[in-house]
Amino acid sequence: MMEATARSRIRPLDLLRSGGQGLSTRPGRTMLTALGIAIGIAAMIGVLGISASSKAALLRQIDDLGTNLLAVQAGQSVFGEQAKLPEAAPAMVRRIPPVEQAAALTSVSASVRRTNYIPESETNGITVYAAEVETADTLQAKLAQGRFLDTATVRTPAIVLGAVSAERLGITSISEGPMVYLNGHWFNVIGILDPLPLNPDLDRAAFIGYPTAAKLFDTKPNASTIYLRTHPDQVEGVRALLGRTANPENPNEVQVSRPSDALEAKATVDQNLTRLLLGLGAVALVVGGVGIANVMVISVLERRSEIGLRRALGAKRMHIAGQFVTESVLLSLIGGVGGAVLGATVTQVYASRQGWVVDIPVAALAAGVAVALAVGALAGLYPAIRAARMDPAEAVHPTG
């Protein structure tokens, strides 16, 4: 007699095998289809990895440069004119206890030229500042060549060039004793600065001493900008005091800024770009998913007789659907893992070329593979249902 409990059942491992069989039979097609998903996942992981690495690099740079540098600027008066800081401002600022270093700069109305034959209007975009001797230390500026101004050279026609200024003037070395021409006076170039990541505007500056500026160009001692370093824990406290200290009469005119904020803002701006690129990666993933669905539909049609055979061997509709969903998920798993590896490699190569610390978020890798699996399951659903609904009687007799 027939067993009363004759039920159609399959072991999960066998379901997995049945899904894998279809893929291993057509390796070329499997690889090409998986590639679609791999590109999408690789794009997303690459974007996340590169942006994470870039951010890590930026934050490390900010850390190196210090977030305790503040800049006090004269700002504008209520009438919109360029305001001036009082003469006493640098001294007052230095008197705030947590201020560790400070240096004043005053813009000088002069242009730097290579020779007196170049017209005065060609400033090369270089701003001349009268600078205190503490400027280099306060800005933590390193010298590519030579020295910064000291108490002796502030009284002589000596000039220190920012990195960009030197480049624009065509001065690459100070060993030959190069000179530049400032409104009727020749200056010795005694030093060239390295680029200043926190103060890129000063890369296009040239620095001379206050006494020299006052003597030759009639520069007033009122500072246009005071740079200061505070104790790292007291930055906000000092920041609040600066307006009243630097300009007690018009504290509102004073503009206080923190140069590291600009770099941090850059990290935030990058996030918007990251989102955009992630969106593009998602589009690639959807296209990859449609590709899988397409291939699966074709596969179902091609394998009519296999479906018929399996039904004859006792497969339930659910087993057939399960087989094709499994196949689709395996396909996207190959793509997902391949994409994760590809994305991580791209990040690795790109980040190390940029000299960044490589930072590939593990969560992004896991999420990438998970997303691929979800796409595969979704893409396989419709073909699987079609396969399950196939009439077994027709499927076993392909010719009808």
Added chain:
Amino acid sequence: MTVLELRDVVKEYPGSPPIRALEGVSISVARSELVGIVGASGSGKSTMMNIIGTLARPTSGTVWLEGRDVSTRRDQTLAGLRAARIGFVFQQFHLVPGLSATDNVATGLVYRRIGRAKRRQAAEVALRQVGLGHRLDHRPRQLSGGERQRVAIARALVGEPALILADEPTGNLDSKTGEGIIQLILDLNRQGRTILIITHDQGIAARLHRRIELVDGRVVADVRNGEAA
């Protein structure tokens, strides 16, 4: 003991007018019988095979398999029944190209939740029974047509079904190879297996115990060949 019984089975395919493939077929098959269902193409023999194999349901009438009415069962119940009680042999063999002979035969047990090692053991036994003990690891493409059909027969045997349904088992083979398959089927029947062969070949049908002839969806002859086998 009756393995299979059909009573007044009618099968209509939708259309205008509907096509009647079977017009009230009643037969009964006892255990250990070897029955040929013969008919020209369009006589309804494929439809009959589908209905007996529970791949299709009759429009009206009743089908009993081992005493159970299967004409109105749910799809998953029928799937379980096919997995355990019916073995199919097809004209086109339907082997999976990527699998060895053993694994192809073992797929006959996949839907009975039997582990792989046990399945392969049973598959090897079945392959030896059909005379392919020396071809266990061959792929279908490395086998001759006759060997392929033997693999398919082993796959039908491996689950020890109550009924083996063979649809034109020699249809894709030359006459000499076909003869070998017929001999194998006769042997298996001698060992007590109940086998139904659907064929258009009167020559084959004449060599079986019993011949049921279909014309236009009706049974026109049901003859026992006393001297057969």
